[in-house]
Amino acid sequence: xxxxxSQLRGAVGAAHVLTEGDLSAWETDWRKRSRGKALxxxxxGSTAEVAAVVRACAAAGTPxxxxxxxxxxxxxxxxxxxxxxVVLSLTRLNRVRAIxxxxxxxxxxxxxxLQNLQQAADDAGLLFPLSLAAEGSCTIGGNLATNAGGTQxxxxxxxxxxxxxxxxxTAQGEVWDGLTGLRxxxxxxxxxxLFIGSEGTLGVITGATMKLYPRPAATLTAWxxxxxxxxAVKLLGLAHRHLGAGLTGFEVMGQFALSLVARHYPxxxxxxxxxxxxxxxxxxxxxxxxxxxxxxxxxxxxxALEDGCVADAVVAENLTQAHQLWHIREAIPLAQxxxxxxxxxxxxxxxSRIPAFCADTDALLQRExxxxxxVNFGHLGDGNLHYNVQAPEGGDMKAFLEGNEERVNTxxxxxxxxxxxxxxxxxxxxxxxxxxxxxYKSPVALGMMQALKRALDPKNLLxxxxxxxx
Numbered sequence: 001x002x003x004x005x006s007q008l009r010g011a012v013g014a015a016h017v018l019t020e021g022d023l024s025a026w027e028t029d030w031r032k033r034s035r036g037k038a039l040x041x042x043x044x045g046s047t048a049e050v051a052a053v054v055r056a057c058a059a060a061g062t063p064x065x066x067x068x069x070x071x072x073x074x075x076x077x078x079x080x081x082x083x084x085x086v087v088l089s090l091t092r093l094n095r096v097r098a099i100x101x102x103x104x105x106x107x108x109x110x111x112x113x114l115q116n117l118q119q120a121a122d123d124a125g126l127l128f129p130l131s132l133a134a135e136g137s138c139t140i141g142g143n144l145a146t147n148a149g150g151t152q153x154x155x156x157x158x159x160x161x162x163x164x165x166x167x168x169x170t171a172q173g174e175v176w177d178g179l180t181g182l183r184x185x186x187x188x189x190x191x192x193x194l195f196i197g198s199e200g201t202l203g204v205i206t207g208a209t210m211k212l213y214p215r216p217a218a219t220l221t222a223w224x225x226x227x228x229x230x231x232a233v234k235l236l237g238l239a240h241r242h243l244g245a246g247l248t249g250f251e252v253m254g255q256f257a258l259s260l261v262a263r264h265y266p267x268x269x270x271x272x273x274x275x276x277x278x279x280x281x282x283x284x285x286x287x288x289x290x291x292x293x294x295x296x297x298x299x300x301x302x303x304a305l306e307d308g309c310v311a312d313a314v315v316a317e318n319l320t321q322a323h324q325l326w327h328i329r330e331a332i333p334l335a336q337x338x339x340x341x342x343x344x345x346x347x348x349x350x351x352s353r354i355p356a357f358c359a360d361t362d363a364l365l366q367r368e369x370x371x372x373x374x375v376n377f378g379h380l381g382d383g384n385l386h387y388n389v390q391a392p393e394g395g396d397m398k399a400f401l402e403g404n405e406e407r408v409n410t411x412x413x414x415x416x417x418x419x420x421x422x423x424x425x426x427x428x429x430x431x432x433x434x435x436x437x438x439x440y441k442s443p444v445a446l447g448m449m450q451a452l453k454r455a456l457d458p459k460n461l462l463x464x465x466x467x468x469x470x
Contacts, residue, residue: 001039004060008042008086011052016043016092026087029078030071030134031344034431036079038065038087045092047167047175047206054204055173057086063461064088066200068111068142071134073344076199076430076466077142090141093206096120104212105164105181110141110205117210126212129156129248133330141205147197149426151326154381155248155285156213158426160196167207168195171457179209194452199428200463202456218290219248220297221322224280224304224313225272229355231309232280232380236351238309239282242300246293249283250381251329256390257377260335261328268328272312280380281329332377336388340397342375343389343408347416348425351383358385361415365389368411369404384425387412413440429467437468 009017018026018041026041028034039062044050057064063085067077079085093111100106101124108117114135121128130143132150142148143159144166156162165180178192195203226232232252239247258273273279286293297315304310316322336342349357358376365372371392378385389408391400413423413436423440424433438446449468453460460470 007056012044034075037083038079041087043089051169051173066204068139069137071138073427074430074432107209127215146428165209168203216285218293219285220293221316222282225276225311234309246284248285251281252380254376257375261331264335264338341401345387346427348383349421357419
């Protein structure tokens with residue numbers, strides 16, 4: 001190991017190979033559910049240095065754990081407890097390499113923080129639409145490795161749909177330069193899609209070419225109180241018909257989820273939630289004008305009120321009010337944490353089946369576990385719910401988690417399977433769900449995934465134990 005450490009220091013500089021001191025920032029996952037031990041934390045500053053690190057580790061038979069902003073939620077970017085794994089931190093790869101306004105593309109290093117990409121696009125008079133709660137610290141490489149979703153998927157798609165090309169270091173330490181800005185390239189297998197969503201198990205993403213869009217002329221936000229999940233789905237259909245491509249966000253929030261925000265962050269002043277089971281947050285981005293956007297929005301809400309799928313609604317009058325409404329939505333996970341430990345689920349269900357799923361699964365959990373509290377919120381526009389389970393009020397939350405997490409996960413995931421859904425919509429698999437995947441993924445699909453892993457990483461050195469087991 002001393003020889004490997006020496007080689008790593010020669011590749012990236014001694015100051016960027018950390019073996020002693022407090023390494024918890026790299027060894028502990030975002031939710032603080034897991035604390036591993038790294039052989040070393042290595043911080044390369046270029047693609048060539050990444051390749052040199054991977055070659056040295058491959059020669060030594062040492063596993064490599066790629067890490068971006070370490071904001072993942074499934075324990076996929078931190079080392080295990082063996083002390084054998086090298087953490088490859090990519091945060092020094094943080095350049096915006098080029099913006100091509102005519103081609104509507106941006107080429108960036110994988111370690112660029114998402115918020116910085118958004119700002120660089122904005123400075124160029126353009127829009128990079130990927131948006132999620134961790135955007136101030138997550139990196140685009142991590143977003144791509146997990147195929148992150150966020151609040152704009154209903155219009156722009158997941159990170160996969162926003163990517164045109166990648167630069168990747170293979171498990172052998174070779175560099176694949178696929179940084180094309182082409183929207184059409186039908187010359188064989190789409191290698192890009194192998195690496196997006198692979199969570200660092202097939203290769204290390206070091207650069208990407210991402211799509212940009214014209215900035216909308218106006219963006220408006222509305223908050224609607226709805227009498228049921230069925231009504232929320234009906235409102236979504238109306239929004240698609242009235243707003244078309246202008247519908248960029250459609251979030252649903254359960255009453256209990258909003259009550260936690262009201263309890264722990266009273267300064268946010270949660271509107272219209274106390275007398276209805278759900279509220280919906282809608283965003284309309286218009287390419288014409290604010291007046292045009294407001295007319296469409298108000299007509300949509302008028303029709304929804306007449307149809308009975310909306311009980312009451314407000315439209316933000318300015319950007320400050322819009323930000324306040326979005327802040328409420330984004331505060332739900334924080335309020336959950338303030339309330340105590342909870343069991344998180346990131347699931348997707350066909351939109352048409354979400355009302356039945358919620359009714360059945362709510363009743364099942366409440367029947368099986370007395371006093372359980374359900375925190376249901378998420379991206380209804382693309383069928384993604386964060387269907388979380390909070391311990392009974394006043395109980396020992398740690399004991400509840402230890403005694404019930406496996407049972408709750410099985411109950412929820414079995415329901416997800418019954419309703420033709422996925423146990424991971426946007427967070428990935430990591431180590432947290434790797435043991436569950438064989439139960440909920442078809443054997444044929446799992447076999448093909450394992451075949452890809454063996455072909456591209458035959459020594460099983462890239463993020464071993466995450467996603468698939470060999």
